[in-house]
Amino acid sequence: MNVKDFDYELPEELIAQDPLEDRSSSRLMTLDKRTGTVGHKIFRDIVDDLIPGDCLVINNTKVIPARLFGVKEDTGATIEVLLLKRKENNIWETLVKPGKKAKTGTVLSFGNGLLKGTVVEVVEEGNRLIQFSYDGIFEEILDELGQMPLPPYITHPLKDKNRYQTVYAKYDGSAAAPTAGLHFTKELLEEIKAKGVEIASVTLHVGLGTFRPVKVENVQDHHMHSEFFRIEPEEAEKINRAKEGGHRVISVGTTSCRTLESAADENGHIDAKSGWTEIFIYPGYKFKCIDALITNFHLPQSTLLMLVSALAGREHVLAAYEEAVKERYRFFSFGDAMYIG
Structure with missing residues (x-):
């Protein structure tokens, strides 16, 4: 399976740069995974596609302001650090730009020394393990100094950083938002509950690996x-x-999909558990737990587009994307949504 099988043409102006004022007023494309039939509606009308007894599964992770700008203590050179994964003893796995300047032992200073970090290990390319030192509470310092880690295709900072959080975000830990959830308002969730739909929460802390481009030609070789x-x-x-x-x-x-498929046994039964997942879902995968998916429109050649293609079939998905381009849907994190059922 070649990565180019998941390519499509996207005009740059269709990449949404800002969230809509009303979360639930984005557009919603419906895709029948069996027939490939496409429909068009407004997101809040998702209620009509839900049936009493259904279980809607949301990811209650919270994005941390994980992007830090600082300087190298010895030279004063500017450096950018993106927090990816918390380890023990105030050590974080990070992505550093420029990575070449961050050798083992390098001391970094943020907010005029309010937060300091020492590079303790070079992992790969720009990845570094950094041990932080500070007075007070790390989360409060991060809130003061950090910026939301918006994807590179969004070209300006957010006016309101809460718009890169879902309304049900609860547990700190993500380097990116679970963006399908950005369309829900508290009122819409209440309406869904009132219809007799169960809402269950899982937590998956989104790392940047989810969005990393697939650099191998053969999809199965991607890790x-x-x-x-x-x-x-x-x-x-x-x-x-x-x-x-x-x-x-x-x-x-x-993200909710990958959590459920990681935790499910062969019969789709979910055990309460926590752990780490590296699950990679692409066409040929047999879904054990989920029946339908609410998702955004994903980047060409991305693992997320592959996951969606595993559920609805590559031809159906690419035809739906072609239709979305023609109908001027908004794409990616702040864009419109798709319901595959």
Whole structure:
């Protein structure tokens, strides 16, 4: 399976640069995974596609302001650090730009010394393990000094950094937002509950590996970076109850999907658990737990486009994307949504 099989033409002006004022007023394309039939509606009308007894699964991770700008203490050269994964003893796996300047032992200073970091290990390319030192509470310092780690195709800072969070974001730890969830408002979630749909939460802390381009020609040779996930017992129970009752499990986003597929046994039963997942879903994969997916429009040749193609078929997905381009849908993180069922 060649990475070029997942390519498509996208005019640059269709890449959404800002979120809409009203989260739930984005457009929604519906895609029937069996027939490839496409429909068009507004996101808040997703309620009409949900059936009492369905279980809607959301990812309650919270994006941390993980982008730090500082200087090298010895030379004063500017440096950018992106926090990716928390280890023990105040050590973080990070992405450093420019990486060449961050050799082992390099001391970095942020906010005039409010936060300091020492490079303790060179991992690969721009990846470094950095040990931080500070007075006070790390999260508060990060809130003061850090910026939201917006994807590179978004060209300016956000006016309101809460717009890169879902309304149900709860647990700090992501380097990127689970963007399918950005379309939900609290009112819409209440409306969904009132219809008799169960809402279950899982946690997957999104790392940048999810968005990394596939650099190998053969899709099967690509390796996903690991991400931490957790499913609490009462949430697993909600999901299992829906499955056992013959109802659908609908994943909000590829991150919820990857969490459920990582935790499910062969019969689609979910055990409460936490751990790390490197699951890579591409065409040929047999889904064990999810029946339907709410997702955004993804980058050409990306692992996320491959996941969506595994669920609905590559030809159906690429035809739907072609239609989305023709109909001037907004693409990527702040763009419109797709419901595959």
